[in-house]
Amino acid sequence: MAAAGPDAQPRRVTVADCATASRVLETWLDADGPLGGAICSKCRSPGSSGRCAAPSLGAVVGREVQATVAGLGRVRARIVAVPDEATVVLEPQGGAPRPVPLAGIRDARLAVDW
Numbered sequence: 001m002a003a004a005g006p007d008a009q010p011r012r013v014t015v016a017d018c019a020t021a022s023r024v025l026e027t028w029l030d031a032d033g034p035l036g037g038a039i040c041s042k043c044r045s046p047g048s049s050g051r052c053a054a055p056s057l058g059a060v061v062g063r064e065v066q067a068t069v070a071g072l073g074r075v076r077a078r079i080v081a082v083p084d085e086a087t088v089v090l091e092p093q094g095g096a097p098r099p100v101p102l103a104g105i106r107d108a109r110l111a112v113d114w
Contacts, residue, residue: 064111065090070104076111 068074077090080097091097
């Protein structure tokens with residue numbers, strides 16, 4: 001249940017409410033939101049083409065990530081380069097840059113220092 005204001009009667013959240021919120025967030029993120037334009041929120045329904053539109057990895061070169069990488073485990077690393085569509089060069093904290101196949105990255109998130 002959601003209320004529209006302090007004196008409003010509770011009401012159910014509708015699909016239209018969710019669509020409106022999604023459009024507002026998409027506009028904010030695409031207009032250099034908190035990640036500085038490093039993401040692209042344009043995504044197609046998996047049913048329409050089978051794949052989501054992915055942002056260019058080149059947009060995150062120089063950024064820090066927290067990632068689980070085959071052979072390294074959970075690391076914090078800087079993205080040094082993206083030489084091709086299947087490889088990223090990571091520089092783990094305290095280590096030398098090394099090429100890593102994208103298939104060897106189990107999960108990754110941009111690191112945020114609060």
